[in-house]
Amino acid sequence: MQPLEDLKAAIKEALPGLDFVIGWENGWNPLLATPLFMYSPEDVDKLTWGPFNVNNPATYLSGLKGKKIGVVVKGCDSRSVVQLLQEKLIRREDLTLFGMPCTGVVDATKIARKVGDLGMISGAKRTNGTLSVTTHEGSVDIPWEEAAADKCLSCQYPNAIISDHFKGDPLPPTLGRDPAAEQLAALEALAPAELFAHWKDAMDRCIRCYACRNACPMCVCRDHCIAQTRDPHWLSQDDTVKEKLMFQMIHSLHLAGRCTECGECQRACPVDIPILALRRKLNSVVKNLFDYQAGVDPSAVPPLFTFQVEEAKINERGW
């Protein structure tokens, strides 16, 4: 793949001026690439690009302050970078961004529904509209729409929004279904008691590992999260659904108008709780109120970082 070779060359060239460059390499499973920290040209040779580069490397950035970092980004990853820049949580001059056009990544959970144990997969290959997955029982062809991450089916930003080195021809937006929006609409249609029952049921299996929080590129309190502090003591260690859901509420509210819907929270959840819907809901509220989408315009001020005396869509006195 020529663009990937060009990208590797660009990274090798930039590497001497950087502490390291973050990208992806093959992981323990053919379906899942894993983040690669490139320190040397030999490391760069391991770089992969394609449907298995699921992780959002922007997650590491706020924890690497003071370093000169290169990051290889998909379009969606670049939105997280942009939002972090908008919030001044990282500095543009510390970053070198590398990009290629992205045609979508897999959703391992969807694939597990088709083939069972991911540990039994020995091969995976995408050819146009099909993902072929090999297990000891043989090969399964999965239509791409049923294997891809929801966000990829209607991706508006297949190319890095900002980059220093972009290799390959930019792709047009994908005009497919938006299953996450359909899921949210279905939840919104539920009566409050049914909706609560849905979350009660889903959150019951939460193990409180906080992978959702730590995988989130916008979750920057990290080591000082209120989930575990005693001062303030907002959450108890009691492992009830109430406490678990409360954490999701706090997380989601902190992400309102900041979440770029990269989906890492839900992907990271080891027990597959569909928590992205909560973030999507708050984003849709922000979109309706402020006509704002996170991480698409480096120069925009996020709506909850500013205020207007009279907000156009918030009816404060008219009632």
Next chain:
Amino acid sequence: MESSMYLPEASLDAWLAELASSHELIVPRREGDAIVFGPYDPSVSPDISRDATAPPKSSVFPACEEIMRYTSVKDTDDLSKTLVHMEEVMPSGSRVVFGARPCGTRGFTVYDRVFDAPAMHDPYYVARRQSTLFVTLACSEAGSACFCHWVGSGPADASGSDVLLVPVKGGWLAEGVSDKGRELLSSPLLTPGEKYAGEAKAAKAKAMESLDSAADLKPAPEALLAVFDDMEFWNRMSAKCISCGACTYLCPTCYCFNITDENKGMEGSRLRTWDNCMSFQFTLEASGHNPRPTKAHRLKNRVGHKFSYYPGLHGGAIACCGCGRCIKSCPAGVDIRQIVLAAMDRAKASRQGNTTGEHA
């Protein structure tokens, strides 16, 4: 009673119902896209199609347990004083855990050495452990994250189990491992299993063959101590770790815990909850000092505990059951096997480097 009985697949639900009538029965259940252990529901068959997402550890070591309650009351003799009443809370009842894989059950043997030892008798753990029986399901085939054979185990390891079910044609050969386990096999739903013995033996051998050759971890304890101060090594090993607790909470051998008081008005509970050694707050001291300040320090402690410190204290036993959950469920794809192997390589290289240096 025969020590091996045949359990036809068609009788499984009936046998489970029978077990559930005398014990609290805990089974792997499909919840959403995950498989987690929970109370048996007669209307839903357990999902034993693959190893559960979460191991059965909470059946003996719950994610949260109340260890005592306290209530504050005014002293009626002197209203300026407050008395506190304390009440111990002990687990009760008996449980059967059905459908764990050998690795998940074997994890409890790692706990037994520390929670039920001459020097320490943890009454909560011991009460549950002694009243919980494990009907374990031997694996037919290893997955790519499996490495039970690296840590001295295998796909039909019965350690920690009371009954081991080995898949044979049309059902399982149920092997009684403990006396209590053999009692579970007295059900009329099971028939003498002698004629399946050969098939079961072959199934075990086939499963073992599906594993790649095992790495030799004998040098690991010393190697991990040798690279202890090599922070460049640990920084690189931990670079992609996101410091969450998926690995520790899903690990059948991780047992770090927290103890906290949770108040509700004038009363409250002291809770023991799973804690996560990968968290910054785990070792953070009130002074602000933290002996494990970075994820590199914390990952080093996690790997070191399993493959060096624990074996050093417990006759070489590795505190890892090789189930691979930490690999499969890691959002960043951290592979503990690679870290242990890399530490052994690093220690070997530096030892050879030193030797060369001495000769020079």
Next chain:
Amino acid sequence: MSCSVNPYLPDMATVLETVQETPNIKTFRVRLDNPDRMAAFTFQPGQVGQLTSFGAGESTFVINSPPTRMDYLQFSVMRAGEVTSSLHGLKAGDKVGVRAPLGNHFPYESMKGKDVVFIGGGIGMAPLRTLLLFMLDNRKDYGSISLLYGARSPEDMAFRGELPEWLSRSDLNTVLTIDREAPGWEHRVGLIPNVLREMAPKAENCVAITCGPPIMIKFTLQALKELGFADDQIVTTLEKRMKCGVGLCGRCNIGGKYVCVDGPVFTYAQLKELPNEL
């Protein structure tokens, strides 16, 4: 194990008396409510206990009264976090939980017939106090005993009520020091390691017991080495965040050693054997 059958269950105890030692250190004298448990309570100098402030939780403190004086158990608490702040709010008559004794103890048996020099900084005086008083109560068993106790200022000096007695004893050489000159201060001024060099205790047949903030320990070790003390002649106590106190919960281990059961007392020789994670 000398605590109750359930090692997690504290004994209910009553605060008999409190002493505000310094602006942020408060001493508690407590007695177990169950008279039989109190009568049967034994411990060795240097062992620690978990004190509960119900609702806030538990924290670890050395029992700083000596086992030779069993009218009460004494703990001195420096306010730092939630539990210690909550404990500071307690007064005589209030209830606390006590899980004790936990951990190892000072090697007082092997120190018999030897000279001893105590070097304490700030709250680090607390663990030294238990051994100091124990030795004074068994005075004939030990050679010369010296105490160097330092704090930032006179106000930061704990156990002030006892200092006149310690200073006046002929069988104890007490030296007090503060970091900077202060009005009315009649003792030494200077950092502990420097004052120690001036005191120049003889290393031969002597054991140094030191406890204090990490930076003080670091430079005190240097001074002791200069004075000829071997690694196994230097004894210190470690502090780590602890929860269970019984070697399980995973916080206080340094490699395979658990400070709560294998410590808190270590010789410098033992510390050097441990992985570097203090």
